[in-house]
Amino acid sequence: MLSHIKLSKLLLIICATLVSAQSLSAQGLSRQREISHVTGDVYRMRDGGHYSLITVTQKGVVLVDPLNTRAAQWLKANLSQITDQPITHIIYSHSHLDHASGGRVFGETKTYAHEKAPKTIDGVTPLVRFENDHTFNVGQKQFELDYLGAGGHGEDSISVIVRPENVGFVVDVAAPKRIPSLSEPGQSAIAQLNQVKHFTSKSFTHFAAGHGRIGTHADAVEWVTYLESSIDAVRTGLNQGKSDRQIISDIMQKDADYRTWQQYGPWRASSLRIIIKELKNQ
Numbered sequence: 710m711l712s713h714i715k716l717s718k719l720l721l722i723i724c725a726t727l728v729s730a731q732s733l734s735a736q737g738l739s740r741q742r743e744i745s746h747v748t749g750d751v752y753r754m755r756d757g758g759h760y761s762l763i764t765v766t767q768k769g770v771v772l773v774d775p776l777n778t779r780a781a782q783w784l785k786a787n788l789s790q791i792t793d794q795p796i797t798h799i800i801y802s803h804s805h806l807d808h809a810s811g812g813r814v815f816g817e818t819k820t821y822a823h824e825k826a827p828k829t830i831d832g833v834t835p836l837v838r839f840e841n842d843h844t845f846n847v848g849q850k851q852f853e854l855d856y857l858g859a860g861g862h863g864e865d866s867i868s869v870i871v872r873p874e875n876v877g878f879v880v881d882v883a884a885p886k887r888i889p890s891l892s893e894p895g896q897s898a899i900a901q902l903n904q905v906k907h908f909t910s911k912s913f914t915h916f917a918a919g920h921g922r923i924g925t926h927a928d929a930v931e932w933v934t935y936l937e938s939s940i941d942a943v944r945t946g947l948n949q950g951k952s953d954r955q956i957i958s959d960i961m962q963k964d965a966d967y968r969t970w971q972q973y974g975p976w977r978a979s980s981l982r983i984i985i986k987e988l989k990n991q
């Protein structure tokens with residue numbers, strides 16, 4: 710039988726659990742925000758499941774992706790956690806508004822986007838546009854922007870490499886140990902694979918992405934292997950005349966390497982279905 714003290718302790722624990730669960734759901738995952746260190750003078754801002762990249766230089770702060778207005782306001786108010794410098798430059802990884810809105814919060818900044826990006830992105834007109842690649846320096850840091858090509862995720866997706874920290878950053882095209890959804894309307898898995906191959910051909914040490922954990926260059930190579938082997942396995946299954954269902958089931962039975970990846974449950978089977986459809990339409 711529980712003593713009175715044990716019972717009241719138990720009630721306290723239950724109440725505390727309920728309160729914390731309630732406040733977590735009130736905040737919502739999308740409102741979990743923090744600045745975390747990547748390496749050297751490079752940081753990430755988290756806004757729920759979305760991440761931007763922040764580089765502190767002696768001549769201002771370079772931000773890749775403002776994410777959204779509320780996240781940008783939060784960053785402006787909390788940037789003093791890491792520097793006294795203001796945000797002076799904004800690079801857009803691509804123009805999808807779940808990563809690219811909110812730039813106006815930072816006032817006058819120098820802005821960079823691929824030439825295929827819309828004329829304005831949530832009210833901001835990118836000043837510097839480029840076709841293939843563009844490299845610039847702020848203080849002691851170098852920023853290498855590279856176009857990833859069309860047909861995959863986004864028509865205006867670029868990679869950003871920050872030196873001397875050697876951090877490579879891409880958004881939505883790939884992320885360390887994370888299954889891609891491949892679900893953007895009209896996108897091609899093969900084109901997305903080529904986008905990431907292009908990124909992986911670059912030299913960098915740390916792999917940061919718009920979603921998920923931090924990894925290394927080896928994680929980018931592993932991601933290429935993941936998508937390449939998925940496409941090959943689907944092609945083999947189709948050539949053998951298997952049904953869609955059988956192809957997916959056969960591939961997922963051999964998935965030991967990928968079952969621990971983020972989004973495996975929601976996206977593995979659906980992304981294979983998308984690859985099947987693409988290869989059937991070739």
Ligand SMILES: [Zn+2]
Pocket residue numbers: 803805862863880881
């Ligand atoms: Zn996107």
